[in-house]
Amino acid sequence: MREYGDIYTGHTHKQRRAVPEVVAERDLVVEDAASGFCGAVIGFDRSYDGEFVKLEDRHGAVRLFALREAAFLIDGSPVTLVRPKAAAPSAPVRSASGSTRVAGLRARVARTNRIWVEGVHDAALVERVWGHDLRVEGVVVEQLEGLDHLAARLTEFEPGPGRRVGVLVDHLVTGSKETGLTTGLGEHVLVTGHPYIDVWQAVRPAAVGIEAWPRVPRGEDWKTGVCRRLGWGTPQDGWRRVYNAVESFRDLEAPLIGAVERLIDFVTEESER
Template identity: 50%
Template sequence: MSDRYGTDVLSGDWRAPRGGRAVPTEAESGLVVEDVQTGFVGAVVRVEKAGGMQVLHLEDRHGRTKGFPLGPGFLLDGKPVILTPPTAESRQALAQARAATSRTASGSRAVAHAPARVAAGSRIFVEGRHDAELVEKIWGDDLRVEGVVVELLEGVDDLSAVIRDFAPSRDRRMGVLVDHLVPGTKEDRIVRAAEKLPQSRWVRILGHPYVDVWQSVRPARLGLTAWPVIERGRPWKESVLAELGWAHRNQADVARGWKQILGSVRSYGDLEPTLLASVEELIDFVTVPQED
């Protein structure tokens, strides 16, 4: 027999909010949640104690990080949750999962506990220290596994002489990364001359179109839509720092500026594709056996 008055409106959890009651949820690393009060959406990067309370740190898709008190006030997939500290069991499970699928900053699969190989005969040469530090940050793990050393050229003006001194061969290959390798430039002429050397068969010279390796960092990592355009004749790095509103008076300021730029780089996804393609090809050239 049907109930002409329907169900009892007071039965059940009638005091529950329209979106449902908040469910306790562990704040595991990588969990994406929204702070109800501010609308900030980000992935959990860490939970720590600060000032006698548990603080949750979220990182949004732009790389910005904010801290929030751990507890209620968050949404997960649109549903309210109360975030709780991750348990030891969940941390262990997460660590095991990461170990099984971990990647280096370059995106390749990490080799756990692999010692660096004895340096091979092949080398990758880059123009300056900033280039070397960027290559180390992204590809350092890969290069150590392969036993490949990165060396500094301190400019490419004497590239042909460096190639002759290095004496490349089939088992002693030479990869070179050149800044601002654009048709018609001084760098382009130097590279064309070097490629005519008899030893060039065992040399691969690649580059990127940027005035400096700084520009290979995606500008969004610094909150920019594009890198500043500096007119010819002005010192490039100091002028870029000035445009960004950073200290730029001396070499120490340049070093601090580069440290901040490099610190914004987390993985290969923060670099421009042109640089990525060149470095990856150079690594393949000096590590993968080629036919005679």
């Protein structure tokens, strides 16, 4: 018995040619199939009866056309125009400290308040991680060049209402010389710090590619001893390794992060305690 397929196979009235969808990007030139109006896409509109595309012809005339299937022609071929998808909102860009980065930042006029750090390496790491935040807030970071100069600098600066000082100290632990030099400084001075011998040690070992910071006996220069034990060359060579390893707050130990954040809060508070 002879078998027959679908009797409508090949029948022109039952076959529908697929009409391609084309994203209606701005300046795309199309022709309205019904009216013959030809123009470039310049926008869209929406009303109670659907979506419309706005076309402008070469004479400047503008007309609206419904976004219907196969309603337009491109190079004589029917197409279905579809509206471009809205771009997903981009995630806020974060600074190295984890704060939201301010686009097109112009540094704020410097406040009278200051943050003081012990040395150049402390200042460089604070700038590397919190530099953006400090410029947003107008906070200047200055070096003491040694904690022994703190008392003289405070006498010169004269802290008071509207003239606060935040001090970041290395090796701030109970019974240390640093603790003795930073007590009883008044309500307009805040001292914070970390327990590490040097600010290098506040950089996470994994960030610089080591398992742990080596122990250096008391009396031996710490940076020199570290570089010798790690094969890093001179302290200058070691510092380059440390500095280049820090890309964000994630490369620092929590005590240093907390200490700097507290100082920034202290010197940027608008109302005095």
